[in-house]
Amino acid sequence: MRVPLSWLREYVDLPAGVTGREVAEKLIQAGLEVETVEQLGGDLKGPLVVGEVLSIEELTGFKKPIRHCFVNVGDANGTGEPQEIVCGARNFAVGDKVVVVLPGAVLPGPFPIAARQTYGHTSAGMICSARELGMGDDHDGIIVLPPEYVPGTDAIELLELVDEVLDIAVTPDRGYCLSMRGVAREAAAAFGLPLADPALLDVPPANSYGYLVKVADPVGCDRFVARTVVGLDPAARSPIWLQRRLQKMHVRPISLAVDITNYVMLEVGQPLHAYDRNRVDGPIQVRRAEAGEKLTTLDGQQRELSAEDLLICDNSGPIGLAGVMGGASTEILDPVTDPQTGAVTGTTEVIIEAAHFDPVAIARTAKRHKLPSEAAKRFERGVDPEAARAAAQRAVDLLALIAGGTAEAGVTDIAAPHPVRTITIAADLPDRVAGTEYGRETVTRRLQEVGCTVVGADLLEVTPPSWRPDLTDPNDLAEEVIRLEGYDNVPVRMPQVPSGQGLTPAQRMHRRVGVALAGAGYVEVNNYPFLGDAAFDALGLAADDERRRTVKLVNPLNEEEPALRTTLLPGLLGTLRRNIGRGNTDLAVFEQSIVFQPEAEPKVAPRPAVDRRPSDAELAALDAALPKQPRHVAVALAGERLPSGWWGPGSQASWADAIEAARVVARAAGVELATRSAQVAPWHPGRCAELLVAGTGRVVGHAGELHPRVVKAMHLPERTAVMELDLDALAADGERRVEGPAVSGFPVATQDVALIVDSAVPAAEVEAALREGAGELLEAIRLFDVFTGEQVGEGKKSLAYALRFRAADRTLTADEASAARAAAVDTAQQRTGAVLRGA
The missing domain is CATH 2.40.50.140 (Nucleic acid-binding proteins)
Structure with a gap:
């Protein structure tokens, strides 16, 4: 909403020296979002x-x-x-x-x-x-x-x-500020000045000889005012002052009747529509659309109507989408001058419509037909139903003044009964909400400035004004008092946190995981949780893959991404691709967040009341209706893991780095991981590891290099490696105590062993056998070489391990270390058929 300062001064007698920026500061303090203050003609100089x-x-x-x-x-x-x-x-x-x-x-x-x-x-x-x-x-x-x-x-x-124009971003709950009247009311309250309300006009009462209107849907249209002006001069043009005010509001002047309806809408907040009376066939009717009906709107588009659309009709059929846009068949005619006689022809009789429509119906119609008109914008936020008569009168007066017309005596005013809304509020509620003392007199005064009627002492009976449909409960009224008194005046106090509470075990584990990955050289990213079928297709997931079962959004931000993610990989790989496209070729990123897994039988969430805290049973029912939301962690690597330099070549990221990232996560969670080969999309079938919790066989994720087809489909570098792990499944046994490594004062004994096994035997199985056979003296084991060739035989491979032995209470002898090594080799021979190399 644009607000020219010169126009605002007509309704609020602002001090002469007050600038637009000072007005903006006052309005911001009152809770309005003033985005800019535009200086018109600031660099203009005459003559x-x-x-x-x-x-x-x-x-x-x-x-x-x-x-x-x-x-x-x-x-x-x-x-x-x-x-x-x-x-x-x-x-x-x-x-x-x-x-x-x-x-x-x-x-x-x-x-x-x-x-x-x-x-x-x-x-x-x-x-x-x-x-x-x-x-x-x-x-x-x-x-x-x-x-x-x-x-x-x-x-x-x-x-x-030369003028100053305030540009205000009006929030949905303050629809009354989509008018000069509404902003002027806020400015008057902010400066403590009286308001000259433009809607306070002398309006003749309704009578029986106004233009005939029939409202078939009083729910969709609870008020309809119609006035008629005849004898208009078709050559009359909008005066300069009116055109300039419209231009400052970024509204293009069109013709006198249309300009006046736009002007009054901007001034009072009530959308109007003008019909050429000579083109309206019979009584005006307000009803819902019927099957197969069509309407050509003022923008020249023919529209297929829905049964939910609220229409303005005459005997010929629809002549307008109620509250959204009028029809072309009854629009005001442009004046036409006869080149021979100089006579001007055009619209000489006008019907002014000022109605109040159901906000939900108008919002749905505007969205359905993709017609976000200025009228619809106001109706869907709530228009003052009591302003219709004044707005129609204002338009009639301007038409008579500028175009020389005459207002007919007939006044049509059809109004459905409206129950009076009364809210009971304790006079000290704003004090308790803000933590300060306003007092009953201040509370009453501020509510009256908003337009409320206030009766009572300690317990106030408040009747909100007709232009504030957003005021529905005591907390709304408390907010009005607090904002008008100034949010800056609310005292700042630190909240009192109950003692003995802190991070949950899961939260502590999540923080450790993030710190561990950051320490390992990964950069954390956060992605939107939305995706579509195209993401699954790029990952090469089969049609029956469980990850394709998603939770769909009813109103997605992007129609191509209507589902919530079941895996972190699409977003993470998208981040990788964008960064590589911008020249960052060596990347290691991770994301830690939730995924969404739909229930086999979705449940309908209950709708708890808003006037109280939901009960435990209601909260439990809400939780039960939600999809499962396990927390995952995923990493993606591309380019060099260790950089090249004068010291020599670096190393490219590979499947081994992705597996090591999983081990980093497991160590931070206090869990030991085991690995085995697997074939799971989107990983390379020969370079994919299944991640298990050691000792339980519980699969918690996968790591390895992406399949070449996935790399090509997503435009990623070759040998891109990824890992995804289910953190909730990893810590399913409860929080584990994570201890730092113990430092022994006794020396270590290192023994190397090289074993020849079949190529199909996983190194992890050999390592597990060595670990078990070595016993308690084994401190660490590391695979440092894998060799294949003629020396070990066809179909064989040599695995070389470094075994570190240490006792906590003594220095090991050479015989003790050798015995532990021999026991480890014996166990590996029995479990995997290994042969000691060189034996």
Whole structure:
């Protein structure tokens, strides 16, 4: 909502020296979101005056039409002589009044004006268009003023070119601020000044001889006011002051009747619609659409109507989408001038509609037809139903004043009964909510400034005004008092946290995992949890893959991504691809977040009341209706894991790094992982490890290199490696105590062993056998070499391990270390068929 300061001053007598920025600060303190304060005409400098075209000479021989003009600018040029100006516009004639900028002036830009030689003549100034003056984007022709203005009149003041405009982002609960009336009320309260309400007009009562209106759906339309104006001058144009106010609000002037309806909507907040009375066939009807009905709206589009659409109709059928846009069949006609007689024809009789429609119905219709009109924007946020009569009267008065029309005596006002909404509030509720003391008098005064009627002492009976449908319970009223008193005046106090509470075991584990991965060189990212079938297709998931069973959103942000993720990989790989596309080729990223797994039989969530805290049973029912949301962690690597440099070549990220990342996570969770080969999409079938909790056989995730087809589909580097782990499944046995390594004061004994096994035997099985056979003296085991070749035989491989032995209470002898090593080798031979290399 744009608010010109000059217009705002008509309703609130602001101090003369108050600037737009000061007004904005006051409104922000009152809770409005003022985004910008635009300075109109800040760099404009005169002389800029009204001129009368005395003569026009058409210049030929140039690439475009050029006119050499003499213009009467009065005494503005200091001589009183006609001003010589060269101009390319062709929409003016001799005798027209135009806007002239003289040498020495500066137009918005800034664009200084000086006399110059052009097209063989001297051009001492310029005849201006609307865009050149910062009045709008219209550059098709220069501005032609009404004939009554005297040459030499200051056009800066005439066209109201210097002003300040506040741009306010109106939140959905403050629909009343989509009008000058609503913003003026907030400004009056903020400055402590009286309000001149533009809706306080003398309106004649309804009578039986107004234009006939039939409302078949009183739920969709609970009020309909109709007024008729006849005898309009079809040649009448919107005056400059009205056009300028519309332009400052970024509304394009169209014709007098349309401009007036737009003006009143912006002024009072009540959308209006004007019908050409001679094009309306019989009584106006308000009803829902019927099957197969169509309507051509004012934008020229033919629309298929839905049974939920609320319509304005006459005997011929639909003539408008109620509260959204009118129909083309009854629109106000543009004036047409007969070239021979000079007579002007057009609309001479107008029906003004001022109605109140159901916000939900209007919002659904506007969304269904993709018609976010200014009227719909206001209706769906809540329009004051009591403003309809005043708005219609205001439009009638302006039509009569400007176009010489006569308002017919008939007044149609159909209104459904509205129960009075009364809210009971304790006078000290705002005090208790804000933690400060306002007092009953302040509470009563502030609520009255909002427009409420307040009765009572310690317990107040408050009747909200008709323009505030958002005030429904005591907390809403408390918020109004607090915001008008100033959020800055609410005391700052630290919340009192009950002792003995802190992070849960799961939260501590999640933090340890994040810190461990960051310490291992990974960068944390956060991605949106939305995806579509295209993400699963890129990962190569089969049609029956469990990860394709998703929770669908009813109203997704993106129609191509309507589901909640079941895996972190699509978002993580998308982040990888974007960073690589921007030149970051060596990457190691991780994400730790929840995924969503739908229940086999989805449950319907109950709708708890909003006036109290839900009961334990209601909360349990809400939790039961939610999908499962396990917490996962995933990593993705590409490029060099260790950088190249003068010290030598680096190392490329591989499946081994992805598996090591899983081990980092497991160590942070206090769990030991085991691995075995697997074939799971989207991993490479020969470079994929299944991750298990050691000793339980519980599968918690997978790690390895992506399948080449996935790499190609997602435009990723070759050998991209990923890992995904279910953190909840990893810690399913409860929190484990994570202890730092013990430092022994006794020396370590290292024994190496090389075993030859079949190529199909996993190294993890050999390591497990060695670990079990070595017993308690084994401190650590590490695979440091894998060898294949003629020396070990076809179909064989040699695995070399370094075994570290240490006792906690003594120094091991060579015999004790050798015995432990021999026991480890014996167990490996029995379990895996290993043969000691060199034996």
